[in-house]
Amino acid sequence: xxxxxxxxxxxxxxxxxxxxxxxxxxxxxxxxxxxxxxxxxxxxxxxxxxxxxxxxxxxxxxxxxxxxxxxxxxxxxxxxxxxxxxxxxxxxxxxxxxxxxxxxxxxxxxxxxxxxxxxxxxxxxxxxxxxxxxxxxxxxxxxxxxxxxxxxxxxxxxxxxxxxxxxxxxxxxxxxxxxxxxxxxxxxxxxxxxxxxxxxxxxxxxxxxxxxxxxxxxxxxxxxxxxxxxxxxxxxxxxxxxxxxxxxxxxxxxxxxxxxxxxxxxxxxxxxxxxxxxxxxxxxxxxxxxxxxxxxxxxxxxxxxxxxxxxxxxxxxxxxxxxxxxxxxxxxxxxxxxxxxxxxxxxxxxxxxxxxxxxxxxxxxxxxxxxxxxxx
Numbered sequence: 001x002x003x004x005x006x007x008x009x010x011x012x013x014x015x016x017x018x019x020x021x022x023x024x025x026x027x028x029x030x031x032x033x034x035x036x037x038x039x040x041x042x043x044x045x046x047x048x049x050x051x052x053x054x055x056x057x058x059x060x061x062x063x064x065x066x067x068x069x070x071x072x073x074x075x076x077x078x079x080x081x082x083x084x085x086x087x088x089x090x091x092x093x094x095x096x097x098x099x100x101x102x103x104x105x106x107x108x109x110x111x112x113x114x115x116x117x118x119x120x121x122x123x124x125x126x127x128x129x130x131x132x133x134x135x136x137x138x139x140x141x142x143x144x145x146x147x148x149x150x151x152x153x154x155x156x157x158x159x160x161x162x163x164x165x166x167x168x169x170x171x172x173x174x175x176x177x178x179x180x181x182x183x184x185x186x187x188x189x190x191x192x193x194x195x196x197x198x199x200x201x202x203x204x205x206x207x208x209x210x211x212x213x214x215x216x217x218x219x220x221x222x223x224x225x226x227x228x229x230x231x232x233x234x235x236x237x238x239x240x241x242x243x244x245x246x247x248x249x250x251x252x253x254x255x256x257x258x259x260x261x262x263x264x265x266x267x268x269x270x271x272x273x274x275x276x277x278x279x280x281x282x283x284x285x286x287x288x289x290x291x292x293x294x295x296x297x298x299x300x301x302x303x304x305x306x307x308x309x310x311x312x313x314x315x316x317x318x319x320x321x322x323x324x325x326x327x328x329x330x331x332x333x334x335x336x337x338x339x340x341x342x343x344x345x346x347x348x349x350x351x352x353x354x355x356x357x358x359x360x361x362x363x364x365x366x367x368x369x370x371x372x373x374x375x376x
Contacts, residue, residue, distance in 0.1 A: 001151075002062075003231055004132035005144035007214040008224045009069050009079055012141050018334035019076055021211035025330035027083035032323045034091025039316025040178045042096035047312060048162050051100065054093035055156035061085040062149035069142030094319045099312030102303050103164050111300040115246030118292040122242045124151075125235030125288070133228020141224075182313025185306060191254060191365040192314070195298065196321035198360045202264060203322060205356065207329020208349035209268050212337055216271060226277050233281035234267075237288020244289070245296035253301045254366045256294070262361070263290040265353040272346030301369070 006027065010020045042050045065082035068074040105113040128148075135144040186192055217227035241260070250256040263286045270283035306314045337345040360366065 001128040001132040001144050001148040003210070004129050004214075004224060004228050005136060005141045005148060006079070006083060007227075008136045008218075009065075009074065009141035009145060010076065011214070011218060012069070013074055013076060013079065015076055016334070017212065017215045017337060020214060021207070021330045021332075021334035023076065023080045023083055024207075024210055025327035026080040027087040028323060028330060029327040030084045030088040031091040031094070032320055032327065034088050035095055035316045035320040035323070036179060036182075036313075038092035039095035039099075039182060039313040039319075040175060041092065042099050042312035042316075043178065043182075043310065046164060047096035047100035047103065048159055048164055050096040051093050052156055052159045054089040054096070055152045055159065057089040058086050058093075058152040059149055059156070061089065062145060062152065066142050066145035066149055069145060070140065071142075074142075091319075095312045095316035098299060098302070098315035098318075099308075100162075100164075102308055102311060104162070107304060110303050111248060111296070112246050114296040114300045114303075115242055115244075115248070118242030118245055118296045119239060122235055122238030122288070122292055125238045126232050127235070129228045129231030129235060131228075133225040133232075136224040136228070178313065182310050182317060185310045185314050186317040189305070191369050192302070192318070193321070194363050194365055195254060195257070195360075196318050198258075198356065199261075199322035200325045201356055202261070202353065204325035204329040205268070205349045205353045206264060207326060207331075208333040208346055209271065211330050211333045212342055212346060213271060215337075216342060220274070221277050221280075229277060230281045230284050234284040234288035234291070237285035237290075238292040239288075240285075241289040241292030241294075242296065244293050248293065248297060250297060251370050252367065253297045253371060254369045257297045257301075258294075258357075258360050258366050260290040260297075261294040262357040263287055265350055265357060268346060268353060269350040272343055272350055274343070301371075304371075 006023065007020050010023045015023070038050065038054075061082050065074070065079060065086070068078055068082075101113055101117070102110065131147070132144040135147065213230070214224075214227055217223060217230070221227065221230075248256070267280065267283040267287045270280050275283075302315065302318065303311065333345060333349065336348070340348075
């Protein structure tokens with residue numbers, strides 16, 4: 001819901017396209033800043049404990065933002081600040097979530113488990129944006145943010161019921177030693193850092209969709225409800241992708257992930273072309289398929305090939321590298337659009353995305369990594 005609600009909350013209080021990008025960047029930047037810390041903490045303590053604490057933190061920060069917007073007391077700076085505090089909680093949550101699954105699922109079932117988790121997530125991505133669009137149009141962005149805040153409380157209730165097997169006691173080490181050990185596991189696998197570098201640059205370009213899409217919808221497509229429909233279509237695609245992920249048995253998992261994630265260029269091109277909502281929603285649906293199928297295969301590959309004792313830290317470097325340039329993308333595309341126009345800015349992002357995708361598919365390691373027969 002927040003992808004719709006936060007953007008339109010900024011527009012409700014008089015924000016510009018640049019303000020939309022800045023607030024979205026304020027939400028992402030602390031996520032990136034706290035990922036490495038979150039990975040170390042999750043490996044030292046328990047992924048479940050870290051995820052639970054992060055959810056409770058986000059109930060407070062997102063709930064306060066909702067209250068200010070509903071009361072008409074929100075300003076750009078207060079929305080940005082609370083978005084940043086929420087993003088900090090996400091920085092702890094994300095690497096812990098990658099480390100949690102192997103603790104409760106057998107290695108040969110990781111692909112199916114990631115696919116099932118993706119199926120549940122995609123259900124929220126179908127309902128969330130559409131519901132947010134309706135709530136924003138009917139009652140305002142604040143109420144959509146309030147429902148989003150409540151969702152973190154529901155997540156915390158479920159996590160509180162998760163019971164994990166006993167963890168092995170490791171020799172105490174310094175924070176920097178733990179961080180360095182995770183970096184060593186990350187950097188020695190060229191297939192890991194190559195893919196993460198691509199993801200970081202892709203998120204830089206995807207910022208054009210996130211920051212400029214709501215503006216295009218507000219000016220040309222009919223407002224929040226139309227944008228919610230487009231994002232809901234992406235959620236439908238995510239559901240399809242997650243179902244495919246449950247059944248996927250790729251012998252070359254990185255090649256499958258790269259091929260599907262390349263579809264992310266399609267909706268940016270459709271947005272640049274000024275297509276009607278129905279066609280834009282169709283393009284977003286393909287991107288949704290790519291999201292869940294590609295990411296599920298990628299996470300399963302990490303979980304199978306990275307030692308469990310350092311998985312959360314490697315996942316933290318994965319998240320960090322993937323999101324490091326995203327705040328920049330959210331910040332720069334608004335000024336670029338104001339300087340050269342919405343259409344040219346989006347076409348620029350599309351062309352760069354296509355070039356980046358071709359570069360990824362030319363990397364030998366993407367083709368070389370294979371799963372042994374019977375691994376699934």
